[in-house]
Amino acid sequence: MRQYRLLSPMIKVVIVLFPLLFSTAQAGLVIGGTRFAYPENQSSISVELKNTSDRDMLVKVAVSPDDARHLTGTVESLPSFSGTVFIATPPLFVLKPDKNTKIRINRVGGGLPADRESLFILNVAALPTLENSHSVKTDNQLQIAVRNRMKIFYRPSNLSEDPNMSYQKLRWARKNEIVTVYNPGPRYVTLYNLHVDGKVIDGGMVAPFSHRQQSWCKSQGVCEIAWQFIIMLYLHGK
Template identity: 35%
Template sequence: MFVKSFSYTTALGLMLGASISVNAAIIINGTRVIFPSDQKNITVQVKNEGSAPALMQTWIDNGDADVIPDESDVPFVVMPPVSRVDPMSGQTIHISNINADLPQDRESVYWLNVLDIPAKPQTADAESDNLLQIAIRNRIKIFYRPKQLQGKAIDAPKKLQWGLSSDYLTVNNPTPYYVNISNLIAVSNAGKQYELAPDGLMLSPFANQNIELKNLEIQKINLLSINDYGGINSFDVELKQ
């Protein structure tokens, strides 16, 4: 079983007049995974915090959230692909690197998918036949990190290079690390604040990106970056026109 679209499943239930049950019980320990190149295997811990057993499906994709598990072409194997997780019990996911032919001068990013398929409730209610349960998918990043990379990932956000024009804020990432930004808060000359990236931003290694300013006149930004542990680091960047 694989649920491709959460919103489509929800809409279908509403059209059919079914009672919808949403039970997100499988919790991943962590918000991202770091896979060092000198390790062949890593583990990720999950837990079923619900009161009923759940069926868990796991797979890895290369950034296409719509690809189905059987068609995902990635250099990793995840085990077990499907397993039962009892209530209030943990499960270990094993991820193995099966292809060492990945760039060694920069990080690579993939995505771990954990699909939580809840068990059907045991009920004598006559309406239970119209119950539509929704499988919930959690999706977190996997960063493959070559051992010989220069510098440290935690320092990468402060090494970003910024340029300012009347239309765009340009950012260059000169480091071999991905920089995950949860938000950019622009501060105008008058002291007003504007959110430039409320949905987040991920800067690839050695890449540039333009952020539209929409005629805003700003003098500095507050950058909120996400570290390896899912924590938020904040610091200000002074800008020059």
Template identity: 35%
Template sequence: MLNFSTSLHHHVLKVTLGLVMALVSQVLSAGVVIDGSRQIYPEHRREITVRLTNDDQTAPRLVKAWLDNGGSDQSPETSDVPFSLSPPVFRLDSGKSQVMRLSYTRQPLPADRESVFWLNVLEVPPSANEFDPALEEGNRNQLRFAFRIRTKVFFRPAGLPGTPEGAHEQLRWTLDRNAKEPALVVHNPSAYHVTFNDVALAMGAAPGAKKFAVDSGMVEPRATLRLPVRQALPRVPADAQVDFAYINDFGAFSAPIRAALQR
């Protein structure tokens, strides 16, 4: 049987852990939201705008934004991209929005295909004592976490053949039957990026054919992408198909698409 001091110790520990978890869950709530899951930059535009909103109704955020060319470890100081972003650092008050202006600096980019870059938005919540200097010193110690959001920016040159909505129709699918890591291999001859969602290998043309899930990803223009199958494959029938959806310019999923598997 536990004595009183042991029970009290456990009770205090439980309450303390509860307070810590409450603090962490409160601090971990990100507030900044980007308008749109991707941005399209047509070459003829002088600039595009990106709207950020602080959905946290109780506290402001410090926001720092920059672009990189695909390296997630690139900082604003090490990133080298042909774009300028204004403002790159700002305070975003609770419930308020801020528009950032993204401008192409006219440094050369491929004219026969899209290029992709990444917009980074880093938000840092304030510490309590920044807004209440009267807080006692013992209450000023808090956990603070910075959140970074990365979204794609597609630079789209003028005069590209075809349309982004029709790029999926040009894809060519083949199956690599490597015993250790079978994969669907997709070649994209179009000038546009195609980002996939819910890719699967269907073991036959019938609607109820068994499906094997495949990793998703993005295939670049004039490029090939390997999408590993997530489990060992049995013998693949001659009428095997590929089921997939893609993500459009507005960040929405297309209707399910079935494509032929090339031999």
């Protein structure tokens, strides 16, 4: 555990580091990761999917620009992208029970910034078949599509610093109840498992070269902020 007292004597920031490699599984569909790196010098990356259920699954995949759902409070505006930047293939397919496959993400356009990461969302929706595909559908039969959202970080080749050290660049300041966190670096930083004075808060992320402001603290007294930085094994399968 490391403790930092940054920019203000009235705010105490505690950071816990630990390695973690995420995968996600919902309703029988296992996706080989929750975040993926797309290096500029690669023509494509792949993402592995597995159907662990006993039914066929209709799977739909698409890549969309970041919609800033992970950013709350007062946030600087993010770069916008026109046109299609990434495509996922195949976009629609059936995945048989106990089978796995790979989808491929290709960059097809977009003038992305060369001095920072750009964030995109991989959307995966899976619709399992009915238990008896030959039965007549009745009003009390319901099919629910399971939707997953994974992060894709586009990384320009000239970003040489270790992404797992990006948390060290964050700077914190406080004025009354308002906390401002500054990210002067070129990479996104996730405030995972954030606690403010012992209370769990949805921390989200801090975008490159930007800052966020949140009404996290009480107006008086020392405010303690604790969060975890995940030393991620970012996936960029070939």
